[in-house]
Amino acid sequence: MRKFGRTTLFALIAVISALLVYSCSEIPVAPRVIPKDPVGTTKPSTSGYSTIDIFGTVDKMPSLVPIAVPDTVNIRISLPGVENLPDNTIRVFEDNKEQGFVLFKESAIRNKLDIAIILDVTGSMGYAIDGAKNSIIDFATNLEESGMDVRIGVIPFDDYVNPPSDIEVEPPYLELSSPADARDYVGELYAGYGGDAPENPYDAIMFAATALEWRPSAQRVMIVITDAPGHYEGDGYDFAHFTKAEILPSLVGFFTIHGAFVPGWYYFDWQTDFSASGDVRELCQKTGGVIKYTDSAGNVDLNQLGIVEYVESSWIVSFESDSPAATHTIEVFYTTSTDKRYLKIEGATY
Structure with missing residues (x-):
């Protein structure tokens, strides 16, 4: 070599990024609107939450779904064993501030x-x-x-x-x-x-x-x-x-x-x-x-x-960052009556 x-x-890194952007540019999709960030909420305690069987990273591939806000932040999360993910089962925090988000099943896009x-x-x-x-x-x-x-x-x-x-x-x-x-x-x-x-x-x-x-x-x-x-x-x-x-x-x-x-x-x-x-x-x-x-x-x-x-249990979570140029800590809480999982992504850059 x-x-x-x-x-x-x-x-080479710049070329990779450009090729990835070009390769995903033809996918027809419908626009979505990110809701406003919740106000007056408190981040849950991580006590009782498992960090097993939840995986995630910042997703830097081009957004496959047009969203009303430019330059959204996309996070890919995977929850093995979870085939359906209602919006009300997850909460997303950027630097301790809760985020309004839209959710897409990755395999659909x-x-x-x-x-x-x-x-x-x-x-x-x-x-x-x-x-x-x-x-x-x-x-x-x-x-x-x-x-x-x-x-x-x-x-x-x-x-x-x-x-x-x-x-x-x-x-x-x-x-x-x-x-x-x-x-x-x-x-x-x-x-x-x-x-x-x-x-x-x-x-x-x-x-x-x-x-x-x-x-x-x-x-x-x-x-x-x-x-x-x-x-x-x-x-x-x-x-x-x-x-x-x-x-x-x-x-x-x-x-x-x-x-x-x-x-x-x-x-x-x-x-x-x-x-x-x-x-x-x-x-x-x-x-x-x-x-x-x-x-x-x-x-x-x-x-x-x-x-x-x-693949079948991965989702893209899209939200608008208050300071996209900074380095961030992202936290995701998945909560149902029988299942609680917690993901923390430190040092995230967009």
Whole structure:
């Protein structure tokens, strides 16, 4: 993969954003009006609310529904198991101030699903590669049987991307294709050698973001499967061309990144701090994705990532910010008589 300088990186991020805007510009929709912000309300206590099974991030894709207020803020929230979301079951706060909002089910306005599998094929994955491959194949079969309009691409990586240096694969990556094509391609992959402990998922993720032909009106998902931390620019090697901080602006709001991590020497399910420079899990956390762990042989039920359910239970919440240029804390309270969930998004920029 060719080296990206910092100037090229920021130009690349601008190109990604422009392409995403253009690709979603043709969708016919009806206008909506955002109600006024509630007055004199009090934010609920988070006591009794669960932070499990609620995911969210700022959505920076172009608004697919014209709204009477320009430059609305869009938040994507997913509530697995919730198929219908009446407006009166959620409350939205920006910096402790309750917001009036309009709500759209995402699958009604983005009716396609594009998925990129970012697969570690290094030698350390040798004991886990068959389990990972079988998991992907089973996942692709289930997506095919779901009846969704889905395309799957596959990006294998080691210290290098397109192609990985230590294995011979043809083609070096699979463009977004049918689930059947993805099964066939994954079946031919195998673990190579690699030269050191970290690998190069950040380059692979950026390659997927820029090289794959993401479809208009598609929900855009990546699934990273690896057992190792990531190389990053400035880590003393000459493999990676990005840092995690540099790639986040081109990912947050545009892609949802889920992860399936092989435990053993770097990733453990008891860890909660993902801020280390090579820890891929922070990308999942900050894009509203789900983090899962495989067994010791690389087996993981990718269907438990809940991607189909995630798609079917995701909504776009649109509101008008009082200060869109600032950095914000967004809080969402979902409340029914039997279910209470709480989402907090800190450091949100629009």
